Amino acid sequence: MCIFCKIINGELPCSKVYEDEHVIAILDIAQVTYGHTLVIPKKHCNDILDADEETMIHIAKVLPMLSNKIVKNCKAEGSHIISNQGAISGQTVDHLHFHIIPRYREDDAIVVQFNETEKPDFSEVLKTING
Ligand code: AMP
Numbered sequence: 001m002c003i004f005c006k007i008i009n010g011e012l013p014c015s016k017v018y019e020d021e022h023v024i025a026i027l028d029i030a031q032v033t034y035g036h037t038l039v040i041p042k043k044h045c046n047d048i049l050d051a052d053e054e055t056m057i058h059i060a061k062v063l064p065m066l067s068n069k070i071v072k073n074c075k076a077e078g079s080h081i082i083s084n085q086g087a088i089s090g091q092t093v094d095h096l097h098f099h100i101i102p103r104y105r106e107d108d109a110i111v112v113q114f115n116e117t118e119k120p121d122f123s124e125v126l127k128t129i130n131g
């Protein structure tokens, strides 16, 4: 059983921010910023690729509700909502989860930077994506 399933089953401790029928939200053990929270579906799935539609619809409701609450009550300026999909992207726990990372200052301990690479042929990219 994965570490998040153990937390959901009450076999491991956590600091619970929120819980309902479909999800729990807990404080990330490694707080990138104050209030860093993980939103985790109760039903195990590795990532978004094998998440069912009902789970994703529910998460889409919970994420804005919780991120608004965290930003407001922690007096943050904004937040990142990030979900790493696959080891290449930095996923270390193979149970779908979404990070809510409140942002306070430009020098918070997180850097998300999108560097543009050489521009591809956009029509070729569209053909590739759409098959
Ligand atoms: P990721 O690297 O995107 O898969 O995120 C996994 C996150 O889970 C990391 O930020 C870890 O700090 C966090 N984490 C791992 N174990 C625990 C735990 N027992 N309780 C709370 N957070 C955890």
Ligand code: ZN
Pocket: 001, 002, 003, 004, 005, 006, 044, 045, 094, 095
């Ligand atoms: Zn699991």
